[in-house]
Amino acid sequence: MVTAERTEQANKYVKEKMLFLPRMFAVMNTAAPEAAERFADFYDTVWKDGALPRKVKELIFTAIGVAYRSPACLIHVIPAIEAGATDGEIFEAVTIGTLAAGFVPNGPGIPYAFQYALKVLEVAQKYRAGESWEYIQPAEFKM
Incomplete structure (x- = not known):
């Protein structure tokens, strides 16, 4: 126990x-x-810091989360902030992720990834303000 x-x-x-x-x-x-x-x-x-600093690695992972609509990956915005990422850097990372979503085979496409990018920015804002935040729910696609 x-x-x-x-x-x-x-x-x-x-x-x-x-x-x-x-x-x-x-x-x-x-x-x-x-x-x-x-x-x-x-x-x-x-x-840890290497050829790429930790902040950059966390921002890359956050962008991947946007590109693949991965709720668990998006949360890497928090260690990115803890490693010193600015709002501008976060915005640029999620913009890259949104664009990449249009090129991922069978990926979500830019409009769906944009929703995840907005969620990352919302979580970052709430985290910096000391407010509670919640993971984004996976997208549901109905046919």
Whole structure:
């Protein structure tokens, strides 16, 4: 049984390494905190500053999330902010993602990706203001 103290310790560790605490890790830390911490170590290894600074890597991943309409990827705007991304940089990244959506085979297309880009900008604004925010729901396409 994982104690509340151990869960909180793991939550803090994951947030330190990943610059945010994804919901799935908050849940994982209640059952398998060691696994979550090892993943956070892996994440930190991949995302730390290298030839590209972490901020740029997070912005790239956010743009990919827009291009593929991935609610989980969009949330990378938060570690991008924590790594120093400005509103202008976020806007440019989601604009690239929106454009890329028109070129992804079987992708969402620009109009649908634009909805995700707007959600990223909304989450960024709410996060900076200390307000609560919510993941975007996956798009439903009806025929």
